[in-house]
Amino acid sequence: MFHEENGPDMSLSPLASLSPDADARELATVLARAILSGHWNPGDGFPRELDLCRHFAVSRNLVRNALASLTSAGLIERSAGRGSWVREIGDWHLLDPQMSVWMTGLETTHPQLMREIFAFRLSAEPHVAELAAQAADAEDLARLERAWNGMRDSAGDPKRRNEHAECDVAFHAAVYRASHNLVWRQMGHLLRPSIIALIQHSQRRAGDLDDSLERHRRVMEAIRLRQPQAARLATAQVLERTADDLSKASSTVASSSSIPELQGPGL
Amino acid sequence: MFHEENGPDMSLSPLASLSPDADARELATVLARAILSGHWNPGDGFPRELDLCRHFAVSRNLVRNALASLTSAGLIERSAGRGSWVREIGDWHLLDPQMSVWMTGLETTHPQLMREIFAFRLSAEPHVAELAAQAADAEDLARLERAWNGMRDSAGDPKRRNEHAECDVAFHAAVYRASHNLVWRQMGHLLRPSIIALIQHSQRRAGDLDDSLERHRRVMEAIRLRQPQAARLATAQVLERTADDLSKASSTVASSSSIPELQGPGL
DNA sequence: TACTATTAAATGTCTGACATTTTGACAAGC
DNA sequence: GCTTGTCAAAATGTCAGACATTTAATAGTA
Incomplete structure (x- = not known):
């Protein structure tokens, strides 16, 4: 058993809630502000797609679109098979x-x-x-x-x-x-x-x-x-x-x- | 009949070809360079998703991801029901x-x-x-x-x-x-x-x-x-x-x- | 020990369907 | 003639499930 399905999900705790009819833009905003607030240290692993889906009760597609925004802003880095993690502050695209x-x-x-x-x-x-x-x-x-x-x-x-x-x-x-x-x-x-x-x-x-x-x-x-x-x-x-x-x-x-x-x- | 299914598709002509096993990143690159080369004037309508799908023989999902990249770079603007169009050069995110x-x-x-x-x-x-x-x-x-x-x-x-x-x-x-x-x-x-x-x-x-x-x-x-x-x-x-x-x-x-x-x- | 095959986990992509927004056409009513 | 309401079409937005690919860890074997 590698899932931690029913655990306290500590990594998701700093995330604010989301309005029920949210779109990808709003979700990206919530996630981005959590990072900008310093709730993750550089190099820390970011929650997996499916965990985010469950936490916010949205589709995987929406989560992926939101994560794509964070990626294009340099806030996180993603890699197939390994997951997502927060980049260090020097790599953030402050001019975006x-x-x-x-x-x-x-x-x-x-x-x-x-x-x-x-x-x-x-x-x-x-x-x-x-x-x-x-x-x-x-x-x-x-x-x-x-x-x-x-x-x-x-x-x-x-x-x-x-x-x-x-x-x-x-x-x-x-x-x-x-x-x-x-x-x-x-x-x-x-x-x-x-x-x-x-x-x-x-x-x-x-x-x-x-x-x-x-x-x-x-x-x-x-x-x-x-x-x-x-x-x-x-x-x-x-x-x-x-x-x-x-x-x-x-x-x-x-x-x-x-x-x-x-x-x-x-x- | 509003479709122009079999027309010459003039608006797609400036697009280069794509390798058969392309991913979203490559497609975005082809599209972005077409815009940067000046093949569309600001305000011009950009091809619709389904036209791009047919032209490059890729899924709609891939096209959408590529267009999301262009959007986040300020190259195009999109709106549900109206389509996509090229933004003027002053709005491009040159610092991205x-x-x-x-x-x-x-x-x-x-x-x-x-x-x-x-x-x-x-x-x-x-x-x-x-x-x-x-x-x-x-x-x-x-x-x-x-x-x-x-x-x-x-x-x-x-x-x-x-x-x-x-x-x-x-x-x-x-x-x-x-x-x-x-x-x-x-x-x-x-x-x-x-x-x-x-x-x-x-x-x-x-x-x-x-x-x-x-x-x-x-x-x-x-x-x-x-x-x-x-x-x-x-x-x-x-x-x-x-x-x-x-x-x-x-x-x-x-x-x-x-x-x-x-x-x-x-x- | 070193190497290989297997397995699981995570992200990437495909397909089809439905939802939402916007525009335009058309007809009813003043 | 002008406005207004309704409807349909077109385009993008979202959902759901399945499969593909990449990566890392594991177990098995010489």
């Missing part, structure tokens, strides 16, 4: 837009991932703003202005915090897009989990909010006036303010503004 | 590692994509090298040296051109990885199609090769000596040489070093 969606809805944000993403933004975004100041057209400016107006109008109101966060995302995404390079533009997807997680967990004072708004406005203005250096500086100052909020929000005062080093061996 | 694999094997390289990717490298890679010079450890240096030695040993030999290209890719990927940031590291996947396409299509003279080797060596040395500014400059000069080779290789002397602007409206 699907990953952004999964990360955004996470209740407990993955601290290491957030540090990595923010460190990336810190090193890249000022330069993106510089490119944007060289290439932005009228449409880009309109997008920036729409997003900024949304931030201004929803500032300070606790009921409109989600709206404020979305406008914040839209603003930064508009900067990436204004670079008029398809690769940078794709990278804008990375912003959502980073910004949402921050806004949700930080309690800003009104003064901080005004200051943040003003710094965003300077970025927009520099891009409008085609001043690359000014745009670079203004963006760096926006991120500096964000880093402040971040260190206030997190109980552990990590060095969020220096490039964190980790991920030693690898293979 | 799977896309790099598909692009690399392409016979006719997609000129716009290659320009976009190279423009990105030109704007980002010097800064990545700067980060690498701050964060590289012994293992990173070993990887760089291994790759550079491979480039040196295979230089000039027409029979070892693929090997040379692979080492070139490995060198630049090692720089991205040495930044010790997971996001930049993932971005290293983007290098392969860019470098391979260039090496395959350019006929370098021996002197150019030596020069390229020397410039790569300077990058490695600057990283080893922890000299960020020198690493930045050296990388910029490597890319400058590459740009020269590019403009020699392409018959149309496009402005490959300026950020190309395109993609106007796009909702």
Whole structure:
């Protein structure tokens, strides 16, 4: 007897429940967020297809489609005859837009991932703003202005915090897009989990909010006036303010503004 | 009669043939490369599942798995009852590692994509090298040296051109990885199609090769000596040489070093 | 010990059927 | 003429069961 049919199924315990009429997309979301929450260590075996079928009461086909999504995001690896297992964090496709969606809805944000993403933004975004100041057209400016107006109008109101966060995302995404390079533009997807997680967990004072708004406005203005250096500086100052909020929000005062080093061996 | 059962099936004509024992991965590759080659315009309808089944003589299941890959790469969009259609180039997930694999094997390289990717490298890679010079450890240096030695040993030999290209890719990927940031590291996947396409299509003279080797060596040395500014400059000069080779290789002397602007409206 | 055949477990694929979503045609009613 | 409701067709989404293939462990044998 190799089955553990009636056992407690420990490996399935971290899985949330699923609505009864779920489709493959929802199932993939549940599974992905369980991995992103760190419920499995890299190299750990992932539940077998049939176990997942029983646990969620869905067909094997649906499970396979969901697992295919996780595979294409680099979260798991599969092999006929051997099973599925969780890949190490360095192999995850952080730039897959699907990953952004999964990360955004996470209740407990993955601290290491957030540090990595923010460190990336810190090193890249000022330069993106510089490119944007060289290439932005009228449409880009309109997008920036729409997003900024949304931030201004929803500032300070606790009921409109989600709206404020979305406008914040839209603003930064508009900067990436204004670079008029398809690769940078794709990278804008990375912003959502980073910004949402921050806004949700930080309690800003009104003064901080005004200051943040003003710094965003300077970025927009520099891009409008085609001043690359000014745009670079203004963006760096926006991120500096964000880093402040971040260190206030997190109980552990990590060095969020220096490039964190980790991920030693690898293979 | 709405079926066009026996028609010439024009929409299937750009599809290459498939080996008889193909799996979903191969089928996805054939379909993806057909799209990447530009055989469909954005918004064009993609063949229906059953047509693809007949054309390739495979099961519907296999076709569906292949189409799921294309969907997760942002190449097509699907909707129950309406069918599948090709998305516009700005929505393609250029940073999906799977896309790099598909692009690399392409016979006719997609000129716009290659320009976009190279423009990105030109704007980002010097800064990545700067980060690498701050964060590289012994293992990173070993990887760089291994790759550079491979480039040196295979230089000039027409029979070892693929090997040379692979080492070139490995060198630049090692720089991205040495930044010790997971996001930049993932971005290293983007290098392969860019470098391979260039090496395959350019006929370098021996002197150019030596020069390229020397410039790569300077990058490695600057990283080893922890000299960020020198690493930045050296990388910029490597890319400058590459740009020269590019403009020699392409018959149309496009402005490959300026950020190309395109993609106007796009909702 | 070393090698081979067997068996079981897990994922990969095939087939056929039904469910759901979307669109268009058509007729009834105002 | 215009709207509205109903129906059918087309396309993708899901289910169920069977078989194929790959992998690892096991038992048997020289």
